[in-house]
Amino acid sequence: PKPIVVIVGRPNVGKSTLFNRIVGGRVAIVENEPGVTRDRLYQDAEWAGRAFTLVDTGGLDLRETGEIAGGVRRQVELAVREADAVLFVVDARAELTATDREVAAMLRRNNKPVLLVANKVENFSRTEHLAVFYELGLGEPIPVSAAEGLNTGDMLDRLLAVL
Numbered sequence: 001p002k003p004i005v006v007i008v009g010r011p012n013v014g015k016s017t018l019f020n021r022i023v024g025g026r027v028a029i030v031e032n033e034p035g036v037t038r039d040r041l042y043q044d045a046e047w048a049g050r051a052f053t054l055v056d057t058g059g060l061d062l063r064e065t066g067e068i069a070g071g072v073r074r075q076v077e078l079a080v081r082e083a084d085a086v087l088f089v090v091d092a093r094a095e096l097t098a099t100d101r102e103v104a105a106m107l108r109r110n111n112k113p114v115l116l117v118a119n120k121v122e123n124f125s126r127t128e129h130l131a132v133f134y135e136l137g138l139g140e141p142i143p144v145s146a147a148e149g150l151n152t153g154d155m156l157d158r159l160l161a162v163l
């Protein structure tokens, strides 16, 4: 069976954009408003000749219940349970939020490999501000732009190394 790679993170950080970038199509719906991807979305993907199944999570986006933190917890638990590796996406253009910290804490308690992906980096000459993400205790943040496809190949190389 193919390894399962799950993308988690709070709404609007670019999970679905990254999913589409990796699978090479427009499978997941990208929206400016959080709350679009309702369920987990599975798609076969390949990088450097290795196949894996990529999962986009959107059940985080439980805006209508007003229980985002609870929704995040449940979605991350369910997704991580079946994952062989996790891509934890944060928004490099935004502040660290309580939800980011909560997801990070859950992932640290789990023994699955996690890559910390700092998305929305379009200027690689200015990455000093990414240092704040070390606080999450998940190692070095990997800067990418899912929208522009910048550094996503390096990120995938590092993913294969932990699969």
Ligand code: GDP
Residues within 6 Å of the ligand: 009, 010, 011, 012, 013, 014, 015, 016, 017, 018, 029, 030, 031, 032, 034, 035, 037, 119, 120, 121, 122, 144, 145, 146, 147, 148
């Ligand atoms: P999700 O809720 O985490 O799945 O986030 P989406 O993939 O739906 O993206 C949320 C918003 O962020 C959309 O407006 C995207 O166009 C935007 N976005 C996603 N990736 C990038 C990126 O690499 N750079 C920039 N500037 N915007 C991005």
Ligand code: MG
Residues within 6 Å of the ligand: 015, 016, 017, 028, 029, 030, 036, 037, 057, 058
């Ligand atoms: Mg989404």
